[in-house]
Amino acid sequence: MGLKTVRYKEVGLLVSRYLATEEDSETANLICELKRGRVRGYLTRAELEKTCRWKSPRVIRRIKSNTPARIRATTGRALATQSERVRLEYLLTLNGVSVPMASAILTLLNPQEYGVIDIRVWQLLHAVGVVSTRSSGLGFTFNHWYQFLMIIRYFAEKLQVSARDVERALFLAHRAHQKGTLYTKRREAGKGQKNRGKRRRGRILI
Numbered sequence: 001m002g003l004k005t006v007r008y009k010e011v012g013l014l015v016s017r018y019l020a021t022e023e024d025s026e027t028a029n030l031i032c033e034l035k036r037g038r039v040r041g042y043l044t045r046a047e048l049e050k051t052c053r054w055k056s057p058r059v060i061r062r063i064k065s066n067t068p069a070r071i072r073a074t075t076g077r078a079l080a081t082q083s084e085r086v087r088l089e090y091l092l093t094l095n096g097v098s099v100p101m102a103s104a105i106l107t108l109l110n111p112q113e114y115g116v117i118d119i120r121v122w123q124l125l126h127a128v129g130v131v132s133t134r135s136s137g138l139g140f141t142f143n144h145w146y147q148f149l150m151i152i153r154y155f156a157e158k159l160q161v162s163a164r165d166v167e168r169a170l171f172l173a174h175r176a177h178q179k180g181t182l183y184t185k186r187r188e189a190g191k192g193q194k195n196r197g198k199r200r201r202g203r204i205l206i
Helices: 011-018 025-040 045-055 057-064 068-080 084-092 099-109 119-127 142-159 163-177
Strands: none
Touching (some): 025 045, 045 068, 068 084, 099 163, 119 142, 119 163, 142 163
């Protein structure tokens, strides 16, 4: 697991190099479908399951163990709050929802403001010196997610694109620089990957 030498010293240049503003058709359709959930103010069980299958199908059984009422109530509270910390904490109370999964839910609901935090984007940010912890890209907490969120929103505003566009560029850049397998053998068996084509402590190199 690792990256080839990343020759970009400024993450803004790296994002610009791999920036694309079009989603693949499956993701675009799911974002369009979940607009109803955003307007409604909560997700249905079917909508949460579709999000899970898009992000990490391996946890679908745990997602299905949540009752429809629990999903409606929990996602409703998450969408109603103005606090990013509280929003994440609510989502994490659902069975099968980790920080990356919660970030995927928020991204599909509002790609203008959110992006998916995962092993690829974090490893790349670490490689160029923007973040300094969790070099493996695993075991995220609220602080990691919020740091990531501030980074991608910063560049989204700077480049006049969505936070999701910035996250996708980082994902694609990692894939272009990846060396070997994404996970070590001990972790590969249990790790799903996204079906697709983040307080700020780190330095942002502009």
